[in-house]
Amino acid sequence: MAQKRIPFSAEQLNEIIKTYPTPFHIYDEQAMRENARRLKKAFSWNEGFKEYFAVKATPNPFIMKILHQEGFGSDCSSMAELLLSEKCGIIGDEIMFSSNDTPAAEFVKARELGATINLDDISHIDFLEKHAGIPELISFRYNPGKLREGNFIIGNPEESKYGFTRDQIFEGFKAVREKGARRFGLHTFVASNELNSQFFADTASMLFDLAIDLKNEIGIQIESVNLSGGIGIPYRPEEKPVDLEYVGKSVQKLYEEKIMPNQLHPLKIFSEYGRMVTGPYGYLVSRVLHKKDIYRQYVGLDACMANLMRPGLYGAYHHITVVGKEDAPADHVYDVTGSLCENNDKFAVNRSLPKVDIGDLVVIHDTGAHGHAMGFNYNGKLRSAELLLRPNRDILEIRRKETMADYFATLDFERFNRFQP
Ligand SMILES: *Cc1c(COP(=O)(O)O)cnc(C)c1O
Numbered sequence: 001m002a003q004k005r006i007p008f009s010a011e012q013l014n015e016i017i018k019t020y021p022t023p024f025h026i027y028d029e030q031a032m033r034e035n036a037r038r039l040k041k042a043f044s045w046n047e048g049f050k051e052y053f054a055v056k057a058t059p060n061p062f063i064m065k066i067l068h069q070e071g072f073g074s075d076c077s078s079m080a081e082l083l084l085s086e087k088c089g090i091i092g093d094e095i096m097f098s099s100n101d102t103p104a105a106e107f108v109k110a111r112e113l114g115a116t117i118n119l120d121d122i123s124h125i126d127f128l129e130k131h132a133g134i135p136e137l138i139s140f141r142y143n144p145g146k147l148r149e150g151n152f153i154i155g156n157p158e159e160s161k162y163g164f165t166r167d168q169i170f171e172g173f174k175a176v177r178e179k180g181a182r183r184f185g186l187h188t189f190v191a192s193n194e195l196n197s198q199f200f201a202d203t204a205s206m207l208f209d210l211a212i213d214l215k216n217e218i219g220i221q222i223e224s225v226n227l228s229g230g231i232g233i234p235y236r237p238e239e240k241p242v243d244l245e246y247v248g249k250s251v252q253k254l255y256e257e258k259i260m261p262n263q264l265h266p267l268k269i270f271s272e273y274g275r276m277v278t279g280p281y282g283y284l285v286s287r288v289l290h291k292k293d294i295y296r297q298y299v300g301l302d303a304c305m306a307n308l309m310r311p312g313l314y315g316a317y318h319h320i321t322v323v324g325k326e327d328a329p330a331d332h333v334y335d336v337t338g339s340l341c342e343n344n345d346k347f348a349v350n351r352s353l354p355k356v357d358i359g360d361l362v363v364i365h366d367t368g369a370h371g372h373a374m375g376f377n378y379n380g381k382l383r384s385a386e387l388l389l390r391p392n393r394d395i396l397e398i399r400r401k402e403t404m405a406d407y408f409a410t411l412d413f414e415r416f417n418r419f420q421p
Contacts, residue, residue, distance in 0.1 A: 004237045006283060006363050007031065010324040013361055016395055023286040023303035024384045025372045029066060030391040032281040036070040042248030048268025052096040054229050055081040057274030057369035060386055062398035064088045075272035082109050096272060098187065100162055104131035111135060118187050122168040125175050138176050139185030139226060140164050148190055148206060157190055173220045186211055187226035193275060195232040197243045201250035203227055208258040215264060224268040231276040235317045235366050275369040282368025284308050288360045297334045299356045304338020305345040306381035308367050309374040312344040320348055323361035328354035340379050382407060
């Protein structure tokens with residue numbers, strides 16, 4: 001079976017742990033940069049191509065700065081993400097604001113930063129006009145409903161809360177044109193964690209067809225098509241990554257067939273990938289605290305679901321390497337748990353691993369996206385540090401771990417001491 005390797009040796013890890021106690025997330029900068037370059041290369045045939053990194057995957061300014069250096073902008077959907085982007089110097093048309101159920105203040109901030117606003121709903125046209133004004137350039141998020149199948153995580157488009165219906169796209173563009181908009185973009189997001197490369201070409205094809213209909217039926221000239229996110233990653237060792245070269249080439253072929261003969265060239269291709277940009281390049285490093293032998297065998301870690309919620313939240317598979325035992329036979333079966341008082345606080349269920357001992361270091365793979373980012377404080381758990389493995393192998397702490405003082409920071413103990421219930 002295919003193997004999943006970690007980019008550091010047991011000795012390196014033991015050295016890191018002298019300074020940074022477990023648990024922590026660590027990101028491999030070099031591998032992240034190489035992947036970013038592969039993505040850009042796959043779409044280099046399109047002059048206007050831009051990837052807007054979906055900040056929610058890994059909202060850390062150090063990571064955003066690295067990705068910005070590789071030419072990526074940011075895809076934001078909240079005030080905090082807009083502010084992070086601004087701090088990173090990622091502003092203006094390098095921000096895509098793809099939000100939903102949006103508060104007025106966020107539209108105001110997005111406009112102030114010059115972000116491209118990608119509206120989620122037809123009713124937001126009037127809302128945006130009232131609070132922030134209609135920009136010259138505006139994009140709409142399309143929900144194809146019955147016209148397209150979704151996938152497991154996002155579900156059926158018809159049941160998804162996002163986007164405009166097909167009729168609303170036409171009506172909406174006419175309305176914003178009347179209100180002064182002059183430049184138009186199209187967006188859709190119909191799959192998450194999808195590994196089928198063809199899926200992304202089909203999405204481009206659907207948006208290209210819609211752009212052609214908009215031009216022919218109501219004279220709206222679309223200048224950018226945003227394929228959004230959704231490229232999956234091989235969480236399981238036997239899975240294969242999406243073939244970026246295939247996706248790039250297939251979209252290029254569709255561009256030549258559909259966009260060129262319909263006078264829609266030059267059209268910019270945008271993406272908002274998150275998971276595939278950082279996911280495979282992050283690792284949660286943890287230590288075995290306890291072993292427990294009841295009806296099943298348990299391995300208890302010093303990390304818990306508060307550090308990585310995906311397995312508990314949707315039964316997601318994350319590969320586990322027991323450091324120093326990479327080549328030992330996986331002849332024991334364990335549930336690998338954290339310490340939350342929730343029985344779904346398990347990183348793995350019935351997982352075949354080498355014999356685990358107390359004190360072993362355990363590395364959980366593919367935590368670079370929606371790992372630390374989904375952290376929470378339930379049960380009084382503190383979020384871990386985030387470390388960066390630099391290309392020269394130096395370690396940089398890019399977020400310190402939380403302290404008890406952070407945890408109690410929102411409580412006013414002076415008021416509490418005066419409180420006589
Ligand atoms: C989450 C999200 C993305 C990124 O999706 P990935 O599956 O991480 O690539 C892109 N666009 C929007 C609007 C999102 O909400």
